[in-house]
Amino acid sequence: MFFTESLKKAIVIASAVLVSNAAFAQDFPSRPIDASVWASAGGGTDTTNRYLAEAMQKHLGGKINVSNRTGGGGGIAMNHVWNQPHDGHTWLGASEAMQIVKGMGFHKTGTADWRWYMVAGAPGVISVRPDSKFKTVDDLIEAARADPKSVRIGHCAIGCVWHMRAIALGQAADVDLNYIPFDGTNPAHMAGLTGEVDAVVSGIAEQAEFLKAGKLRPLGMIEMEPYDFDGLGVIPAAGIKYPKIQDIPAVQWLGMAIPADTPADVIALIDAAFVKSMDDPKIQALAKERQFNLYGQYGEEAEASLLAMEKAMSWKLFDLGVATISPDTLGIERP
Amino acid sequence: MLQFFHEIIALANPLDLGVMAIAVIVGIIFGALPGLTATLAVALLSTVTFGLPVDIAMTALIGSYVGAIYGPSHASILLGIPGSAAGAATALDGYQLAKQGRAGEAISIATAASAMGTIIGLIALIALSPILIELSLQFTSAEFFLLALFGVLICGSLTAPDMPVKGWIAGVLGLLVASIGMETIQGFPRFTFGLTELAGGIDIVPVILGGFAIPQVMRVLRDQKEKADAVKSVTNLRPKWRELWRRKFAIGRAGLMGVGVGVIPGVGEDIAAWASYDAAKKADADPESFGTGNLSGVVASETANNACIGGAIIPVLALGIPGSPPAAMLLGALNLHGVRPGPMLSFEFPNFIAEMAAMLFWAAIGIFIFGIMMARVSGLVLRLPVSVLMPIVVFLAVLGSWALGLSIFNIYMMMCFGLVVYLLEEIGYPVAPMVIGVLLGTMADVSLRRALLGSNGSIEPFVNRPVSLVLIGLIILSLCLQSLAVRRAIGRSWDWVFGALKPAKKPS
Numbered sequence: 001m002f003f004t005e006s007l008k009k010a011i012v013i014a015s016a017v018l019v020s021n022a023a024f025a026q027d028f029p030s031r032p033i034d035a036s037v038w039a040s041a042g043g044g045t046d047t048t049n050r051y052l053a054e055a056m057q058k059h060l061g062g063k064i065n066v067s068n069r070t071g072g073g074g075g076i077a078m079n080h081v082w083n084q085p086h087d088g089h090t091w092l093g094a095s096e097a098m099q100i101v102k103g104m105g106f107h108k109t110g111t112a113d114w115r116w117y118m119v120a121g122a123p124g125v126i127s128v129r130p131d132s133k134f135k136t137v138d139d140l141i142e143a144a145r146a147d148p149k150s151v152r153i154g155h156c157a158i159g160c161v162w163h164m165r166a167i168a169l170g171q172a173a174d175v176d177l178n179y180i181p182f183d184g185t186n187p188a189h190m191a192g193l194t195g196e197v198d199a200v201v202s203g204i205a206e207q208a209e210f211l212k213a214g215k216l217r218p219l220g221m222i223e224m225e226p227y228d229f230d231g232l233g234v235i236p237a238a239g240i241k242y243p244k245i246q247d248i249p250a251v252q253w254l255g256m257a258i259p260a261d262t263p264a265d266v267i268a269l270i271d272a273a274f275v276k277s278m279d280d281p282k283i284q285a286l287a288k289e290r291q292f293n294l295y296g297q298y299g300e301e302a303e304a305s306l307l308a309m310e311k312a313m314s315w316k317l318f319d320l321g322v323a324t325i326s327p328d329t330l331g332i333e334r335p
Numbered sequence: 336m337l338q339f340f341h342e343i344i345a346l347a348n349p350l351d352l353g354v355m356a357i358a359v360i361v362g363i364i365f366g367a368l369p370g371l372t373a374t375l376a377v378a379l380l381s382t383v384t385f386g387l388p389v390d391i392a393m394t395a396l397i398g399s400y401v402g403a404i405y406g407p408s409h410a411s412i413l414l415g416i417p418g419s420a421a422g423a424a425t426a427l428d429g430y431q432l433a434k435q436g437r438a439g440e441a442i443s444i445a446t447a448a449s450a451m452g453t454i455i456g457l458i459a460l461i462a463l464s465p466i467l468i469e470l471s472l473q474f475t476s477a478e479f480f481l482l483a484l485f486g487v488l489i490c491g492s493l494t495a496p497d498m499p500v501k502g503w504i505a506g507v508l509g510l511l512v513a514s515i516g517m518e519t520i521q522g523f524p525r526f527t528f529g530l531t532e533l534a535g536g537i538d539i540v541p542v543i544l545g546g547f548a549i550p551q552v553m554r555v556l557r558d559q560k561e562k563a564d565a566v567k568s569v570t571n572l573r574p575k576w577r578e579l580w581r582r583k584f585a586i587g588r589a590g591l592m593g594v595g596v597g598v599i600p601g602v603g604e605d606i607a608a609w610a611s612y613d614a615a616k617k618a619d620a621d622p623e624s625f626g627t628g629n630l631s632g633v634v635a636s637e638t639a640n641n642a643c644i645g646g647a648i649i650p651v652l653a654l655g656i657p658g659s660p661p662a663a664m665l666l667g668a669l670n671l672h673g674v675r676p677g678p679m680l681s682f683e684f685p686n687f688i689a690e691m692a693a694m695l696f697w698a699a700i701g702i703f704i705f706g707i708m709m710a711r712v713s714g715l716v717l718r719l720p721v722s723v724l725m726p727i728v729v730f731l732a733v734l735g736s737w738a739l740g741l742s743i744f745n746i747y748m749m750m751c752f753g754l755v756v757y758l759l760e761e762i763g764y765p766v767a768p769m770v771i772g773v774l775l776g777t778m779a780d781v782s783l784r785r786a787l788l789g790s791n792g793s794i795e796p797f798v799n800r801p802v803s804l805v806l807i808g809l810i811i812l813s814l815c816l817q818s819l820a821v822r823r824a825i826g827r828s829w830d831w832v833f834g835a836l837k838p839a840k841k842p843s
Contacts, residue, residue, distance in 0.1 A: 159522060
């Protein structure tokens, strides 16, 4: 009697567990999804994630709450998401900054531990004050060749993607530029206006208002392709003359990530919703308004390019003396 | 200017005026309750209004800011305990007036003076912001460093109760706190002890909440027995315009001083009120009557602290640096909404300055109406026992620290900071320079090294630019003024110059 009672109980519990497991993917999401953006509210990462959340909740059903968990170079948000159950209900609002998190020691996980969803990003451009003596990228490079460290290039905080693009240009042209970091892209733009730096490197999206207002003049894209800017004409690509800029494959991207060991059926649902969301009119409008290129990459495809980026950026930061731990010891090989 | 009147009319719709009314009332309550400050009001409202469009959010923030700077006058007059530091100078004469049964008169004149101060501030905002925005292109890293240094030094000398050096020490402590975290020039972690939470640096909100709220709560609870009875009878609330008209020059002087103190980075409404009170006392024919219930004392401090608001917003819009702690929260909110101060402001948000000025105008009307309406009610609210009020303050401080970054660590930070500040204040080190040091510290540190990086190590950018030379001059002057010998020498030369002028003037 006693035996059958407890057996019954065991069966009930076991079947409940089985049912709940089986029902898992069908019920996903079973509660509101919490997306933690690593950057502060109002910036590109935050805006993109808020738009993405709106688009994806249509296709997933249920609600996606976006909040900002800032600090620690992204480590705080990553730590929070990583410590929640890996069941797809907690997302990380991510950007290219996540590719240096492991190398810088901000968090123990790296690019290989997450599944990435890249929504959009802007190409990098180098610009000067309208009255600058530099008319082309070549002018600037030659001035730096004649007098090393005399040309000051302003960009966002050290290790950020535009710092990497600026280094990519200096390295590809083999000249010694004076890289001046600012707290963000906007202060760097200001320094470009005041003449504190000779040129500014940032994304075309962030610079758009300055270019339209004629406060900054574009010299060239630090990319392989020229850019057709509405009303300003085509901005030439520095990569044509200096193809080695590709050696540092750092690009801006904004999007989100989930732990890579999330159950496969949940991943399949999120993948499908992501693909549909990329065609959402709001996402399209965001890209147009902010001059973003839409990527729409996820899974293996995204991981391949982001792993290359992680290697390149981690090692560059180590070589510059910014990162103190050798990426070797973290399992990041030299590219 | 035309734009400004345009914006006043544009804001006169039920939605904006409704938001403004609520915000002003919330502000007045925050200001009137001891321990709750304007900074806290703006900080908490900026988290609440984040999801709203930028103009509605700004209406709410400006309304609460103005209300919360005016609000302390209620507590100062009725209770003798200033609601926050900004109203401390008002308590000297206001409470004496209330004890003489003239509480209504004092509140009405404080209200009118506050509204007028706000108007003077907004006129300065309209007049000076475009000039400073033009000038902002002269501000490179070298100037930002000197400006930050000037702010910390002057705040130190103005707020220290006994000797300026204590203020400077507090300022340097703040600078030290600001250096915690990953610095942004070389990416080197300083004083982080391997903690991820510290790598991003110290968040400013917990520092402000910890520095201003916690010590206040501890003091109020400690001194509970000394709490004076609130004055209950509030009559005769009609503003006496003749009394105000008699003091038109005093109001003008207090307004200009308020604006001037506001523009200086970091020094805020409390210092404006004290400086103006002090000046009014010195200029008055009968300085002895100050502190015994003189309406002029109330007018001087209340006009100045509200005029300070417009002044403090000027550097926020022009340079992106805060003129006072609540303005720092306002700047944070602007950043959250994607408004970038400086030369791009007129391109991205063409009417922004006029709009802010129009909001200040409606806020001035708001404190005038609600201030007088609430005078009787606030007497009741203020009689809530502190054992109810203070826990609410602590709760709000904890909530405010947690809300911005959703981080428990910030709550610990806030508590630690509050405790340290309490101890420091007990031995005569003021809290304001320390908070200003934290606020401006990163700017000072990074700007200095960035300027040196750009010039490849030469100090030339500090000495060959006009604005930086002016700032160096101001720093040297403010330091010299602390020396008694220098002050005497200036006094003598002053007498000599005016002594020479006076007889020459008389015949004409």
